[in-house]
Amino acid sequence: MKKQEIGTVCVQGGYTPGNGEPRQVPIIQSTTFKYNTSEDMGKLFDLEASGYFYSRLQNPTCDTVAAKICALEGGTAAMLTSSGQAANFFAIFNIASAGDHVVASAAIYGGTFNLFNVTMRRMGIDFTFIAPDATEEEIEAAFKPNTKALFGETIANPALRVLDVERFAKVAHKNGVPLIIDNTFPTPVLCRPFEWGADIVTHSTTKYLDGHGSAVGGCIVDSGKFDWTKYPEKFPGLCTPDESYHGVTYTERFGLAGAFITKATAQLMRDFGCTQSPQSAFILNLGIESVHLRMRAHSDNAMAVAQFLKNHDKIAWVKYAGLEDDEDYALAQKYLPNGCCGVVSFGVKGGRSAAESVMKQLKLIAIETHVADARSCCLHPANATHRQMSEEELIAAGVPSDLIRLSCGIEDAKDLIADLAQALETL
Ligand SMILES: *Cc1c(COP(=O)(O)O)cnc(C)c1O
Secondary structure (H helix, E strand, O other), X not given: OOOOOHHHHHHHOOOXXXXXXXXXXXXXXXXXXXXXXXXXXHHHHOOOOOOOOEOOOOOHHHHHHHHHHHHHHOOOEEEEEOOHHHHHHHHHHOOOOOOOEEEEEOOOOHHHHHHHHHHXXXXXOEEXXXXXXXXXXXXXXXXXXXXXXEEEEOEOOOOOOEOOHHHHHHHHHHOOOOEEEEOOOOHHHHOOHHHHOOOEEEEEOOOOOOOOOOOOOEEEEEOOOOOHHHOOOOOHHHHOOEHHHXXXXXXXXXXXXXXXXXXXXXXXXXXXXXXXXXXXXXXXXXHXXXXXXXXXXXXXXXXXXXXXXXXOOOEEEEEOOOOOOOOOHHHHHHHOOOOOOOEEEEEEOOHHHHHHHHHHHOOOOEEXXXXXXXXXXXXXXXXXXXXXXXXXXXXXXXXXXXXXXXXXXXXOHHHHHHHHHHHHHOO
16 A cells, blocks of 8 residues: 555554454553463563563553554654653663763753763763754764764754754764654654654653643654664674573564664563553554644644744743744754644743743643643743753753743634733733
8 A cells, every 4th residue: 555644644553453343442451461381472582472471561552552653753663661751761771881972962851861961870871962053073073982872852842942853863874873863842743853864763752642641651763774783892782692582682583673672672671661551552542643633733823822922022032943033944944844843932021030920820821841732831941840950051951041931732822822912911
């Protein structure tokens, strides 16, 4: 069959019921699976046969939904995780361990920054953070002989910088490492980083993919394009025998298409257990069925709100890559031609304290840590998600202390603008 359009994959991808089977993805709410003989089960444990045995490692409902996201991104293999944090941790830890180094854009989600800069450093993995708009030379200069990956976000949360994915991919490949892209904000509806050279994509499915603020989750997708076997000394975990699996070599047994995800499932999921529940995967799938419609509505609303704020005399600045005079407009035209998602950030004249008082006056737009769902919400990152950062780190991450992150939902834009107008009036 001809390759399907993205909207069709959102609705029907990953699951094709047989004759008389349920039309909706079944929730296989079972931790365990029955076998007739111990030999049958032994083959599964040795990765010699594929099948389910324990839902910490794999579950049919989760696999079905992972297959849909895999198809949307154009990858070869994918897995769900318990959260976006787990997805980014696994994506890096699958190929980097103590003594290794990773280069990452400084404009990333606060939770990811903390994971890298504090927790993973404690595990012995070193990170160098670079500007999201670093030149090829600047990216290159951050590399070391022990660098194992380059990491960035397509649209940074909450800095909203758009990453030049092609440029990052070029430098990563020149240095023999994969480019890992967190594609949470655009979703594969607005951007598919594999088309621009990225090798691994991660998601916090908690955001637009679920889209209703109902289920925390994550996903990792492999493009199958990065050739680990060209650098066996650099990626021994993928290219040499795994003693915890009777000496299986992932690249040999599962090929480039399956090695990365199989290793992350067989080792990391086995040992850390960051699984998504089948119930959550079911809810996530319901969300994905409409994400192609919602991303357009979110982007249209954000554009209307950004233009309103831009022209308001109490607003100091607005950041939305869809605005023609935005520093990332050209990148957005290239990577995000169908919309820049629903998140707009802005600063109110009067700084930090003015930001606080405006937010208090909002009626429809709620103050939430959350972002990227059907209901509009806002957050003051310097006081919440990014409060562990110093002033200098906030500036480097593109999150000045007066920044308000506004996540435009799919309500009517007129009502969002009216709510902002009345709140600004009180200043
Ligand atoms: C929210 C978010 C994460 C973390 O995801 P959780 O599902 O909250 O663990 C990672 N990356 C980005 C870009 C995010 O917005």
